[in-house]
Amino acid sequence: MNSTKPIFTECNSYGKEDVTEALKRILSDSGLLDFVKPGMKIGIKLNLCAARKPEAAATTHPVPVAELTKMLKELGAEVVIGDSPGEPFTRPVLSHIYNVCGLKICEDAGAELNYDTDFTNTDADGVILHEFAYCDWLTKCDAIINFCKLKSHGLMGMTAAVKNLYGVIPGTIKSEYHFLHRDPGDFSNMLVDINEFVRPVLHIVDAVEVMEGNGPTQGTPRHLGLMMAGKDQYEIDRLCAYILGVSENEIPYLGCAKKRGLLAEKPDTAYLERAKKYIFSDFTRSGATSSWFLYDPTDPPIKALLKKALYVVLRSKPVVTEGCTACGHCIKGCPANAIVIKKGRAHIKRSKCVRCFCCQEFCPTGAMKVKRSAIARMVEH
Numbered sequence: 001m002n003s004t005k006p007i008f009t010e011c012n013s014y015g016k017e018d019v020t021e022a023l024k025r026i027l028s029d030s031g032l033l034d035f036v037k038p039g040m041k042i043g044i045k046l047n048l049c050a051a052r053k054p055e056a057a058a059t060t061h062p063v064p065v066a067e068l069t070k071m072l073k074e075l076g077a078e079v080v081i082g083d084s085p086g087e088p089f090t091r092p093v094l095s096h097i098y099n100v101c102g103l104k105i106c107e108d109a110g111a112e113l114n115y116d117t118d119f120t121n122t123d124a125d126g127v128i129l130h131e132f133a134y135c136d137w138l139t140k141c142d143a144i145i146n147f148c149k150l151k152s153h154g155l156m157g158m159t160a161a162v163k164n165l166y167g168v169i170p171g172t173i174k175s176e177y178h179f180l181h182r183d184p185g186d187f188s189n190m191l192v193d194i195n196e197f198v199r200p201v202l203h204i205v206d207a208v209e210v211m212e213g214n215g216p217t218q219g220t221p222r223h224l225g226l227m228m229a230g231k232d233q234y235e236i237d238r239l240c241a242y243i244l245g246v247s248e249n250e251i252p253y254l255g256c257a258k259k260r261g262l263l264a265e266k267p268d269t270a271y272l273e274r275a276k277k278y279i280f281s282d283f284t285r286s287g288a289t290s291s292w293f294l295y296d297p298t299d300p301p302i303k304a305l306l307k308k309a310l311y312v313v314l315r316s317k318p319v320v321t322e323g324c325t326a327c328g329h330c331i332k333g334c335p336a337n338a339i340v341i342k343k344g345r346a347h348i349k350r351s352k353c354v355r356c357f358c359c360q361e362f363c364p365t366g367a368m369k370v371k372r373s374a375i376a377r378m379v380e381h
């Protein structure tokens, strides 16, 4: 286990000066860039989940990426940046997303924007994944930096460093994996499998403006004013959950990491104490189901049975709300063919739905939401 605790610092805006100073404090001053050698090719895996403007707080903001690029170039490295969103992994889609997400300033800073859309089925020695489709552009880099965004998330409760690496799977294949590994416990273990396979050298969290509510693409931006970095993504995400005021027991992949010995069972409270003043007391969660109901292989049979029954009753579900324009984007993202357009709006066939929430992520208007059951809301809050 890498016990390195994450470093965090204040960064009150995306102004160039604030960002440069913050990155210097958490990266150069702490030695986290000591791995960089002249001539090295470094891939920066961003969060570009959808074509959203930087101020929407859905994607990694381009200013910190541009400033990081300059720092790496000064150390003699080559930099390539990119991501694979949930849409088809094609050059036109990437070009559109890079454009909307404001990555031109990163190109001006010397970063190459990735347009390599090839991928390879790679062997993996995971708990869930024994083989998976992995984007080639990342295999051509000497080191990977995971530069993520802190947001609420419909399926996992929160997305930060660990969940961001799901984007190493190309385009719409991600939806297929959602369908294959529909149980949130399996999905969480799959995320940990991917993290253990990819092993970025460094994780950075853009938490200057975070997203609450209907995340990860249609929530509300909220100012936090922090930048974080570290070598251990599980500790970083534990810190993120703490700051959002979300119990780490409600982030299922942290539970999986604990069970696999990748995250200490108990947090270092003395360390977390330093972050106390940044905690949100009223963070609006997405509708994610609590991990309390998730399958746990170490549960005794009676508890496992009880949890399974409760999970079926209490799990969250996608709902179509006012504002649906019948655009059909959710249909393209649904791996279970569970959505149809009827009478000018989307309808979900409950019997087919596997509750992966890809539809919520794909919906460009925010009309598709994740809703927790009434009992779950009473039990959890």
Ligand code: SF4
Pocket: 318, 333, 334, 335, 336, 337, 338, 339, 348, 352, 353, 354, 355, 356, 357, 358, 359, 360
């Ligand atoms: S309707 Fe939404 S949550 Fe249900 S399977 Fe389709 S994409 Fe997943």
Ligand code: SF4
Pocket: 320, 323, 324, 325, 326, 327, 328, 329, 330, 331, 345, 346, 362, 363, 364, 365, 366, 367, 368
């Ligand atoms: S729910 Fe969203 S994505 Fe689906 S049809 Fe309506 S507006 Fe489009």
